[in-house]
Amino acid sequence: MHEAFLLHADHAPAAPPAALPRPALRLSCVVPAHNEEANLALFVRALAQVVRALTPDYEIIVVNDGSRDGTHDAALALLPELPVRYLALSRNFGKEAALSAGIDHARGNAVLLIDADFQHPLEMLAQMHELWLAGYDMVYGVIADRTAESGAKRLGTRLFYRLLNSGNRVKVPPHAGDFRWMDRRVAEALKRLPEHHRFMKGLYAWVGFKTAALPFVPQDRAGGESSFNLRRLGSLALLGLTSFTTLPLRVWSVIGSVVALGALAYGGWITVETLLFGNELAGWPTLAAGIMLFSGVQLMSIGVLGEYVGRIYDEVKRRPSYLLARDEDRSPLRDGPAP
Structure with a gap:
């Protein structure tokens, strides 16, 4: 897998760009969680173990997107033992808003977006870090195999990306998701975008920067059930189409x-x-x-x-994308100089 990574060539050459001096890594890990009681504690501990091998300066931002199970208590239990910042949204605003909340509060010079269900492989973080050091500003995962999904979902996904990218100057990479490593400059660019309804996959592509794609096969959920049903996926697809194409x-x-x-x-x-x-x-x-x-x-x-x-x-109407009900800050990172 390490030698099979693909480069998204919209903003990057076929070979890695000349390495730019990077400051010492201060990593913000954004973990959106919606009804992830069964996975959250185990995942955050596993994530911390992997990240500690990359840098001692890190924070894990858990964003509780209006969960109705024990996600709240599971997140609070992590505060005494790990560098966790816990953000509880006032209700369920959706994953796009939860990601935005995490990015808004990230303090590191690099930001990792990763789900709490173990479907994003933790072993890829080292390679993402290497590509960031090599000069790429954003490294994202691309699903290489969708055979486990239903035929209707695969067909709908192909049709969606074909419609989304037809006649559109900004091409959204097919099969790319929210599993990505971003430089601070990318995070700051995303924070400046004023949309209330945020289709994050389109915003990642719109801001540009030097990007690289890494193929991966999603792993099985460690526990619980995904909250993304066909209705939610259809609503997200409609949001993407109306946000990024006419x-x-x-x-x-x-x-x-x-x-x-x-x-x-x-x-x-x-x-x-x-x-x-x-x-x-x-x-x-x-x-x-x-x-x-x-x-x-x-x-x-x-x-x-x-x-x-x-x-x-x-x-x-200019309503905010999300509202915070609670902010428990146990992160050792503090706001540093502008990137």
Whole structure:
């Protein structure tokens, strides 16, 4: 696996860039947790053991995204023994908001985003660190094998990324997730983006910087069940499409143009037929079918337009992406100089 890493070439050359002097590593590990009572304590201890081999200066930021199980108590129990900063959101705001909260409060000169369910392999952290030292500003994991997923999910994933990247100047790498190592400069760039509805995979690509991709195969969850069901995945996909591409609007513009041209041609044919041969039929079936067709097209196009208007409505209210209910700071890191 170490020799099979792939480079995402949008912002990086095929070979690693010339190594830039990096300061001593001060690593902030952001761990979003939603109903992870069964995994959290074991995972954070395992993460700390791996990170200690890279640097003694680290913090683990656990973000409780409105869990309804014992995640809160499990996180508090870690405070006396590990350098943990515990952020409890006031309710479930979603993983994108939890990641944003962790990035906002990170103090290290590098930030690691990793899930608490053991699906992101901890053994890849050393390689991510090496690539960061080599000059890459962001190193992210790419799922190399999706055979364990259902056929419907694989098909939906391919369709989503094809739609998202069609005609879009900023290409979002397919099969890339939130498992990534970021330089402080990337974290600061993400913090400056003002969106309320944050599609993080798109924001990672939008900020740019030198990036590298590492393939990995997700491991089985150590315990519990994933909270990402089809409904949540569909909602996230809709958020990504409306946040980073206007393709749906363009598609319905094309459909409207085609239907209008077809209606114009059909109207011309009816006119010619009536003038030449007369028209003995009342034409109610044709009229009814035409009304139903045009009404359906109009309602669907209004629905697509409404999704974009709804995003605008939410954004102009300028509500924060998340609210903190509790902040327990046992991190040894303190805010350092600007990157």
